[in-house]
Amino acid sequence: MAKVLIQHASTQWPPIDKSIRKAAKLTLSEQRKGKKCEVSILLTDDNHIRQLNRHFRQQDKATNVLSFALQEGEASGVKENKRLLGDVVLAYQTIEQEATEAPISFLEHTMHLVVHGLLHLLGYDHERSEKEAERQEKKEIAILAQLGIANPYALRETV
Structure with missing residues (x-):
C-alpha cells in the first residue's frame, strides 16, 4: 500500500x-507489488525548481520534474525494500x-510527469542508455x- 503526501x-x-x-x-502498486512505501510530491513553481536544479544537478534552469531518492543510488530503495522512497517535485x-x-491537457501532462518522476525513484533512468530510455517509456x-x-511519446514520433 502506497502513502502519497502532496504538498503545495x-x-x-x-x-x-x-x-x-x-x-x-x-x-x-504496479512496481512495488503491494509492498508498503511512502513518497512526497511537491507542487511548486519554476523559481523554486530552478533553485533545486541548480543546487543538486548544477543546472541553472527550470525543469518540469525532479526526483530525489532517499537512498544513495535511485534503485537502492527498491532493492533493500525501504519504505520511504523519496520526493518528486x-x-x-x-x-x-x-x-x-x-x-495536451495540463492534467494529463502532470500525471505523466508524476509517473515519470516516480519511476526514477524506483530505479528507472532514461539518461543511462537508449535501452533504459525505451524500458522507462x-x-x-x-x-x-x-x-x-x-x-x-506518440506526439513526439509524429512531429
Whole structure:
C-alpha cells in the first residue's frame, strides 16, 4: 500500500491532488507489488525548481520534474525494500508551457510527469542508455494507458 503526501509550495496549482494521487498510487502498486512505501510530491513553481536544479544537478534552469531518492543510488530503495522512497517535485509554469505547446491537457501532462518522476525513484533512468530510455517509456505508456491517457511519446514520433 502506497502513502502519497502532496504538498503545495505554489498557489498556482489547480485542485488536481486526487488525480496526482491516483497516478502515483497506480505507479507504486504496479512496481512495488503491494509492498508498503511512502513518497512526497511537491507542487511548486519554476523559481523554486530552478533553485533545486541548480543546487543538486548544477543546472541553472527550470525543469518540469525532479526526483530525489532517499537512498544513495535511485534503485537502492527498491532493492533493500525501504519504505520511504523519496520526493518528486513538479514545476507549474514549465508543465503548463509544455502542455500548451504540445498541445495536451495540463492534467494529463502532470500525471505523466508524476509517473515519470516516480519511476526514477524506483530505479528507472532514461539518461543511462537508449535501452533504459525505451524500458522507462514502455513502462510509462503502460501505466498511463491504465489511467486512460494516450501515449505521450506518440506526439513526439509524429512531429
